[in-house]
Amino acid sequence: MDVLQNLGMGFAIALMPVNLLYCFVGVLIGTAIGVLPGIGPVTAVAVLLPLTFGMNPTSGLIMLAGIYYGSQYGGSTTAILINTPGESASIMTCLDGYQMARKGRAGPALGMAAIGSFIAGTIGVVLLMFLARPLVTVALSFGPAEYFALMLLALCTLGGIVGQSVAKGLLAGAFGLFLGTIGADPMTGAARFTYGIPSLLDGLEFLPVAIGLFAVAEVLTTAERSLEREIYDTRIAGLLPTREDWRACRVTLPRASLIGFVIGVLPGAGSTLASMLAYLAEKRASRYPERFGTGVIEGVAAPEAANNAASAGAMVPLLTLGVPGSGTTAVMLGALMLWGLRPGPLLFEKNADLVWGLIASMYVGNVMLLILNLPLIGLWVRLLRVPTRVLLPLILVFSFTGTYAVSNNVFDLYVMVTFGIIGFVLQRYEFPVAPIVLGLILGPMLETHLRRALILSRGDWSTFVERPISAFLLAAVVVYLALPLIVWAWKRTTRPPGSQ
Numbered sequence: 012m013d014v015l016q017n018l019g020m021g022f023a024i025a026l027m028p029v030n031l032l033y034c035f036v037g038v039l040i041g042t043a044i045g046v047l048p049g050i051g052p053v054t055a056v057a058v059l060l061p062l063t064f065g066m067n068p069t070s071g072l073i074m075l076a077g078i079y080y081g082s083q084y085g086g087s088t089t090a091i092l093i094n095t096p097g098e099s100a101s102i103m104t105c106l107d108g109y110q111m112a113r114k115g116r117a118g119p120a121l122g123m124a125a126i127g128s129f130i131a132g133t134i135g136v137v138l139l140m141f142l143a144r145p146l147v148t149v150a151l152s153f154g155p156a157e158y159f160a161l162m163l164l165a166l167c168t169l170g171g172i173v174g175q176s177v178a179k180g181l182l183a184g185a186f187g188l189f190l191g192t193i194g195a196d197p198m199t200g201a202a203r204f205t206y207g208i209p210s211l212l213d214g215l216e217f218l219p220v221a222i223g224l225f226a227v228a229e230v231l232t233t234a235e236r237s238l239e240r241e242i243y244d245t246r247i248a249g250l251l252p253t254r255e256d257w258r259a260c261r262v263t264l265p266r267a268s269l270i271g272f273v274i275g276v277l278p279g280a281g282s283t284l285a286s287m288l289a290y291l292a293e294k295r296a297s298r299y300p301e302r303f304g305t306g307v308i309e310g311v312a313a314p315e316a317a318n319n320a321a322s323a324g325a326m327v328p329l330l331t332l333g334v335p336g337s338g339t340t341a342v343m344l345g346a347l348m349l350w351g352l353r354p355g356p357l358l359f360e361k362n363a364d365l366v367w368g369l370i371a372s373m374y375v376g377n378v379m380l381l382i383l384n385l386p387l388i389g390l391w392v393r394l395l396r397v398p399t400r401v402l403l404p405l406i407l408v409f410s411f412t413g414t415y416a417v418s419n420n421v422f423d424l425y426v427m428v429t430f431g432i433i434g435f436v437l438q439r440y441e442f443p444v445a446p447i448v449l450g451l452i453l454g455p456m457l458e459t460h461l462r463r464a465l466i467l468s469r470g471d472w473s474t475f476v477e478r479p480i481s482a483f484l485l486a487a488v489v490v491y492l493a494l495p496l497i498v499w500a501w502k503r504t505t506r507p508p509g510s511q
């Protein structure tokens with residue numbers, strides 16, 4: 012079947028009443044999560060993941076995806092009104108969005124954020140629809156050697172995920188890889204790092220680790236800060252941008268959408284980097300760059316378009332290669348594995364209804380978000396006034412209930428609390444926690460494919476360079492690792508004599 016036939020099948024699935032309901036619930040929760048500062052889509056998806064286990068996997072994935080891209084919409088509300096990003100991808104929106112609110116233009120800023128997000132989200136889904144199948148065709152030729160090289164390339168990006176320090180990101184990723192070795196050896200069955208605890212023989216369960224690192228740690232961090240939020244008192248009216256606003260953003264929206272999608276496809280880059288690059292590109296392309304940061308509409312449109320397109324782009328490596336493109340898609344990768352599904356090219360062959368139902372639901376979800384966000388902005392503003400002393404206990408209740416409900420194992424609660432404390436300490440010292448989850452997920456897959464490739468080649472390591480795709484991916488790994496050294500050496504050679 013061609014793309015349009017597949018999309019027609021997807022819409023038949025996405026428009027089923029139960030899937031429409033879960034899509035609506037997902038985007039509604041996602042918008043609320045984006046509005047509330049400090050929670051973020053990764054935490055929300057991790058906390059609500061147990062609720063999807065009784066659902067059809069297609070409905071569950073539609074809801075989780077709705078939370079993901081819905082949070083990108085909601086994050087702009089706090090950025091514009093209280094100069095606080097609802098989630099990290101909205102950091103750049105603060106620069107001009109809050110200044111527009113101070114000038115009495117909060118309405119057009121919020122309107123452009125919502126409409127721009129809709130346009131960018133739609134562009135991202137269209138690109139996802141047409142690029143997914145070609146990637147799958149290539150990926151179907153993958154064997155253990157190719158998958159090992161691909162996982163290795165994905166692990167090389169760990170240092171850039173959610174963190175300012177590459178070294179800290181790599182250390183966190185190495186810790187995640189170590190966690191992935193706990194349990195019985197997949198080939199020999201020998202116990203590794205179990206210390207005589209029978210519950211560890213099956214390894215660390217993904218869900219309690221993720222909920223602990225994201226949800227419990229975020230609760231502890233927020234409780235320690237005890238921040239009081241103050242909403243900027245401004246009259247929110249005239250939500251539709253003016254003709255001049257649209258004229259200023261006529262090139263901004265498609266350019267930022269393309270940048271966001273491309274960055275989203277790269278494993279480890281994420282929507283935060285996408286919004287930053289789109290903002291900087293727009294500032295550089297502008298005829299009046301000095302006005303950026305003082306309240307120009309392009310400064311709102313560019314990052315909001317980029318982060319929504321990036322959320323669609325992050326679905327490309329997840330669905331086609333089984334490699335998460337962001338922290339949130341790492342949790343969704345874990346969800347697919349918990350449902351017994353194998354992310355990757357075979358997902359399109361064996362579970363085409365799930366994949367195309369998800370893609371079609373993203374069209375529907377973007378329309379829902381546009382309809383929801385414009386008239387309900389007043390509701391989101393009131394939601395900002397929910398005190399943290401009420402919000403944080405609710406998150407803990409969901410965390411404990413969801414973790415225990417999956418396997419009815421008290422040991423999982425101990426694991427969740429332990430990693431909640433570990434995540435709290437790591438966040439205090441500015442270590443990113445998303446690489447830990449990716450290391451935990453990708454580590455066992457990396458080991459398994461490495462050992463399978465060596466078994467098939469009878470221990471001949473040259474199999475990794477004799478196969479063209481594997482050799483290309485390994486060359487990309489070498490380039491990725493060598494690039495910082497090359498840049499450093501180039502700067503030293505071009506430095507003027509006598510300069511420090």
